[in-house]
Amino acid sequence: MTPKDERDLAQAVADAKGPLWVQGGGTRASGRTPQGEVLSVAGLTGITLYEPGALTMVAQAGTPLAEIEAALEAEGQMLPFEPYSLGGVTGVSGDTTIGGVFATNASGARRVQVGAARDLLLGVRFVDGRGEVLRNGGRVMKNVTGYDLVKLLAGSRGALGVLTEVAFKVLPKPEAVGHVTLTGLTDAEAVQAMAAAMGSPFDVSGAVHAPAGIEEEPTTLLRVEGFADSVTYRTERLRDLLSRFGAGQIGTSVEPWQAGRALSAFSQTVRGPGGATWFVSVKPGDAPALMARIAGAHDCLYDYDWAGGRIRIHAMADQRALHDALRAEVAAIGGHATLIHAPSDLADAVPLTQPEPAPLAALSERLRAQFDPRGILNPGVMG
Template sequence: MKPTTEADLADMIAGADGPLCVRGGGTRGVRLDGEVLETGGLSGITLYEPGSLTLVAQAGTPLAEIEAALDAEGQRLAFEPMDHRGLLGTSGTPTIGGVVAGNVSGPRRVSVGACRDFMLGVRFVDGMGTVIKNGGRVMKNVTGYDLVKLMSGAWGTLGVLSEVSLKVLPRPEAAACVMIDGLSDADAVSAMAKALRSPFEVSGAAHLPDGAHGASVTMLRVEGFAGSVSYRADRISALYPDQPVRVERAPEVVAEQWVSVRDVAPFHDHGGDVWRVSCTPSKAAELGAMMQADALLYDWGGGLIWVRVPAGVDLRARLGAFDGHATLVRGSGHAKFQPEPDDIAALSKGLRERFDPKGILNTGLMG
C-alpha cells in the first residue's frame, strides 16, 4: 500500500484487518510481519520560510530534497541526521518521516540536541485511522500533550506520520577539527570531556580507536564565524600541551571527517553485528573494554558507542546491567531494543493501546 494523500493513509489504516509494516524510504532494513505500508507517496515541502527558520514537509519527502532546499538558503538541519545505507547495506531513499520516526540524530547532538528538539509540529494517523495534529509551525504554538516529541522516536508504533514541521538553523561560515593522536579510550574520554566543559563551543567530540592509519584519533569540532573558529580551535589545542595535537581547517576535509563519524563509515564493508550503546560518558571506556568488540567508535563525547562484534554475540549479556541501553542496529537473533523496566514497559504498553488499539502498527518492534 502506498497512499498519496493523508486521507488515503487514514482510509488504509482504518480498513486494515491485520498487521502493517510501516516503511518510509526503506533504508533502515526493518522487516516485520504484515502488509507493507509505504509513506513515500506523501512527498513534498509544503511550507518553507527561511526568515522564520521553519520548514514543513510531508513525511515521505526525501531527505536530500529538504537538505538541497535548505542549502540554497544557507541553512541546514542542525541535528545532522545519519544516512544508514552504507552501514546496513540497504538502498532506497532516506525520508524526513523516517528520520523523525527514529529520532535520527548525528554527532552534533552533543551540542544542539536531537531531532525531537527541533520538532515544532506533527500530523499523523493513529491505529484506528484518525488524523491527529499536534504542535504548530513555531514553538509558541505547541500546546496540550506533547505528541510532537512522543512521535519522535516511536518508530511508527503509535501512528504513521503524514507531515512534520521543523526548526532549521543557519549553516555556519567555517569549521575546524582539532585532532589528538594516540590516546587510549580512557584518555580520549577525558580529553573529550575537557573540551566539552570548556567555553569554546565544541559541536562534535568523537574518538576512533582505529584511525585511518591504524592509530587512534580523537576529534573535536568547532563551527561558526571564521575568526571565532580559528581562535577557538587554537584555544582547544592549548588544553592539551602534552599531547600530539593537529588542526584541520580545510572545510571540505572537516565535512568529510564528520560525515564519516555520522554514518559510522569505518564499519562499512565489514561483517558482523553492529550495536549502538547509549551510556554515561564517564563510563564509556570501561564499557568499551567489557564489549570485547572487533571495532568501536565513540561519539557524543563517549555518550554513544558504536560497536561491531561477531554475528550472534549477545552484547547485552556481556555488559550486564548498566546505566544506559543497547540497540541492535545490524544483525538478528536478539531483540532490536533494550527490554524496558517493568514500569516503563507498562507505560509504553498503555500508550500503544491508546493510539493503536487494534495492535496493527509495526507490531512487535518495540515490545
C-alpha cells in the same frame, strides 16, 4: 500499499485486517522480516512550507532527505542534528525520508551542541492505529498545546502512529568549520579529552573518537563551528587546553564528519555492507571499561560519539553472543543498547531495544494500547 495522500493512508489503516509494516524509503529498516502488509509513506512527498527567515520547514513525511537538504543548502541552512545514514553498513538502497529520520530520532555528532532530532521537531500530523488523523505541536518553538505528542512520536519507529507531515526547526550553516585532532590516546584518555573539550567555553559541536582498527592509530576529533575568525581563535585555544593529551593538530576538513554521518568507517573497514550494528548509550565515564570487556571477548569494531555518550558497534560474526553480552553489560551500568540493523535471523529473534523496567514497560504498553488498540502498527518493533 503506497497511499498518495493522508486521506488514503488513513483509510488504509482503518481498513487493515492485520498487521501493517510502516516504512518510508526503507533505508532505516532493522533487518526484521516485515510482519504483515508493507505500508509505505513514500507517496506523501513535498515541502509544504519553508520560511528561511523563521528557520522553519514543513514537509510531507515521505519527502526524500536529499530534497530537504538541497532546499536548505540553497538558503545556506541545514538540519542542525545532522542525521546519520545506514546505507553503507546495511547495503539497503533507496531514498531516506524526512519522516524516517524523525521516526527513528536519527541524530548525529552535533547533538552534543543542539540536541537530538526530537528537540528540533516542532509539530506532527499522523495517523493512529484506528485510522484517525491527529495533529500536535505547531510551527514555532513556543507552542503549548497540551500533551507533547511531538516528542512521543519522535523515535517511536511507527509503532504509535504513521507520520504524514513534520514541522521542524533549521539553522544557518556555519561560515567555517575547524577541528582539533589528537592521536594515540587510549579510550579512557580520549573520553577525558572529550570531556575537557565539552566543558570548555569554546562551544564544541562534535566530539568523537575512533580507536585503532577503525583508524590506523587512535584518533580523537573535536569540532568547532561558526564565524571564521571565531573558529580560528577557538580551535587554537582548544588545542592549548588539550595540550596535556598530546600535540593537537588543527584542521578544517568536513570529510571526517560526513564520513561519520554515513558510518563509513565500518563499511570501508569490513569492505562492504553486512553484519550487525548497535548503538549503545551510556555515561561517558563508563564507556571505556565497557568496551574493554566487550571488545576483549568479541570480534567487533567500534567508535565513540557524543563525547563517549554513544558507542557505535559493528560485528560481522559472533553476533548473537555479542548482542546478549551487550544487553547484560549495559543493563548492569544503567545504559541502553539498540540493535540498529542486523541480518534477519538475528533481528527476527531478539528485541531491538533494551528491555524496559517493569513500571516503564507497563506505561509503554498502555500508550501503545491508546494509540494502536488493535496492535497493527509495526508490531514488536518497540517491545
